[in-house]
Amino acid sequence: MKSAKFDYTRPHDVRAAIHALADALGEAKFLAGGQSLGPMLNLRLTRPKLLVDVSRIEALRSIDVVNGSIRIGAAVTHAEIEDAGASLARNAMLPAVAREIAYRTIRNRGTIGGSLAHADPAADWPLALAALDAVIIVNGPAGQRSIPSARFMLAAFTTQLADDEMIEAIIVPELSPSARWGTYKFCKRTGEFPDAAAMAVFDPARRIARVYVGALSGAPVPLDALARGIAQQGAVALTATAVDRAIAMAVPELDAVGRKMHAATTMRAVQQALAS
DSSP states (O other): OOOOOOEEEOOSSHHHHHHHHHHTTTOEEEESSOTTHHHHHHTTSOOOSEEEEOTTOGGGSOEEEETTEEEEETTOBHHHHHTOGGGGGGGTHHHHHHHTSSOHHHHTTOBHHHHHHHTOTTOHHHHHHHHTTOEEEEEETTEEEEEEHHHHEEETTEESOOTTOEEEEEEEEOOOTTOEEEEEEEOSSTTSOOSEEEEEEEEGGGTEEEEEEESSSSSOEEOHHHHHHHHHHGGGGOOHHHHHHHHHHHOTTOOHHHHHHHHHHHHHHHHHHHHO
8 A cells, every 4th residue: 555645844953843743733743764654654554644854853863972861862763873882882782772673774764763752562662761761852832841761651652742742852871880781572583573572770870770571562561679679689589480470460461471471581681681
């Protein structure tokens, strides 16, 4: 199939993009990489009257380190994060996560902001940014507001983003030299969305201990008690029984197979963090 007819505009700054969206009265969609929106348009799952192309807005295209945090523009691609190298040395988890997203051709076009706005439960960035305690900066007619990444996604394909708002940037804290992290996901085939995923971050200097599971029916879910136990006791707290209990309590709707897959990915992610 081909998409329904739509108009197209390519504003040169964030304010113009917001005005274009507002003027469309809920009938517009932002276009950045188009890796999710393109197929939805062709299948006519969405039929906007206007596409607002933000892929060349400079304010959305940079990665900057400011005051101990990393600011990533919403239109930065997965590949650009993967290739950032030295500029992300204080948070190497970011390029590591980007490197495992789908295939290089997808990473060349797909953007971090587009992934967050689309809010696919199996996507990598909602899970990783929740584990990293990132903040999502959104902008709209009323101005900017900040949303903790762990609360940004409300349910599958549903976020706190209002119809007249756009994601402008993601602020990710730099990790301390003593920080350890791990990420693991189970995919039937390389490059596909995972059936289970988990990420763990332990940064004693910043008093952070976070373990999250993803690829669920909705938003990523924290395993706070497990994370605290591991932070306090170390590897001795990482037992199969403790992980199974944490998964069962946090995600009770999982069947036996799903619980086993998520427990296994959680175990691998935490083991990776403790070994790093």
